[in-house]
Amino acid sequence: MNINWFPGHMKKTRELLQKNLKLVDIVYELIDSRIPLSSRNPEIEKIVHNKPRVVIMNKSDLSDPQINKEWIEYFKKQGVNTVLVDAIKNKGISRIISETNDAVKEKQERLLKRGIKNKPVRAMIVGIPNVGKSTLINTLAGKKSAKTGDRPGVTKGKQWIKLKGNIELLDTPGILWPKFEDQEVALKLAFTGAIKDEIMDIETLALKLIEKLLILAPDKIEARYNVSTENKTALQVMDDIALRRGCILKGQEIDYSRVANILLDEFRDGTIGFISLERPKNI
Numbered sequence: 468m469n470i471n472w473f474p475g476h477m478k479k480t481r482e483l484l485q486k487n488l489k490l491v492d493i494v495y496e497l498i499d500s501r502i503p504l505s506s507r508n509p510e511i512e513k514i515v516h517n518k519p520r521v522v523i524m525n526k527s528d529l530s531d532p533q534i535n536k537e538w539i540e541y542f543k544k545q546g547v548n549t550v551l552v553d554a555i556k557n558k559g560i561s562r563i564i565s566e567t568n569d570a571v572k573e574k575q576e577r578l579l580k581r582g583i584k585n586k587p588v589r590a591m592i593v594g595i596p597n598v599g600k601s602t603l604i605n606t607l608a609g610k611k612s613a614k615t616g617d618r619p620g621v622t623k624g625k626q627w628i629k630l631k632g633n634i635e636l637l638d639t640p641g642i643l644w645p646k647f648e649d650q651e652v653a654l655k656l657a658f659t660g661a662i663k664d665e666i667m668d669i670e671t672l673a674l675k676l677i678e679k680l681l682i683l684a685p686d687k688i689e690a691r692y693n694v695s696t697e698n699k700t701a702l703q704v705m706d707d708i709a710l711r712r713g714c715i716l717k718g719q720e721i722d723y724s725r726v727a728n729i730l731l732d733e734f735r736d737g738t739i740g741f742i743s744l745e746r747p748k749n750i
């Protein structure tokens with residue numbers, strides 16, 4: 468299987484991102500906690516340049532809590548502040564404010580020495596498609612959010628959302644692109660649903676997911692589908708799951724399309740369990 472995924476208007480997207488980056492003091496780099504490496508832009512350091520950055524690991528409701536801790540340690544060692552959040556259930560969100568204040572402390576102190584007090588800290592969210600940028604913006608904005616309105620130098624229509632702690636968030640996220648030329652990365656993005664299914668064969672994708680889960684979490688496959696995985700190939704396990712779930716066509720043939728959909732849906736919504744596909748130890 469060869470996944471080709473190239474977001475349209477890449478040049479325009481990049482230009483807009485660069486333009487908006489100039490307006491902010493800090494960047495929130497949003498990633499998917501199940502695939503912290505594959506959901507990052509490989510050139511993020513170059514893109515953000517030397518602006519303070521907070522890595523926000525989203526979808527914590529789907530990833531393995533122990534592995535999340537390992538990732539937070541990993542980023543900490545690289546000197547990057549990291550927050551684990553669930554943007555839908557509003558979990559971990561307040562830590563974004565405290566980590567922001569921490570990251571811009573030196574700059575604020577320098578401003579204070581020059582007599583500039585209470586200058587709002589301006590932030591923007593960046594990330595590859597589907598990591599939850601819009602969801603997080605909505606969660607951060609909340610219902611009672613006050614928009615501060617247009618400001619000089621901001622592209623017409625741009626709005627700043629006032630957050631706690633004197634932070635203003637750009638209401639439009641910056642769209643990054645993943646390392647899509649790497650097929651391993653592309654596969655993991657496809658497993659999590661970041662790449663739409665229409666562009667590939669979902670039966671092969673589900674089979675590859677089983678292969679991966681047989682290494683990472685065979686116990687979870689066994690528990691969820693009541694099948695044995697010992698000494699079985701991914702295809703045998705897929706067949707067993709299909710039988711358990713009644714995915715059978717006329718003539719006793721296996722309905723691979725149906726079982727593939729079940730597997731992908733149940734992995735993506737966390738029904739199979741908290742599963743992280745990447746772990747710092749393996750880097």
Ligand code: G4P
Nearest residue numbers: 525526527528552553554555595596597598599600601602
């Ligand atoms: P984007 O702006 O970065 O592209 O992402 P967006 O907010 O649209 O979120 C992409 C999908 O991820 C959405 O699902 C959203 O509900 C889901 N999502 C965002 N944050 C979280 C989280 O913390 N936990 C979980 N479990 N899901 C989260 P969707 O509406 O089903 O997307 P789709 O079906 O249209 O792909």
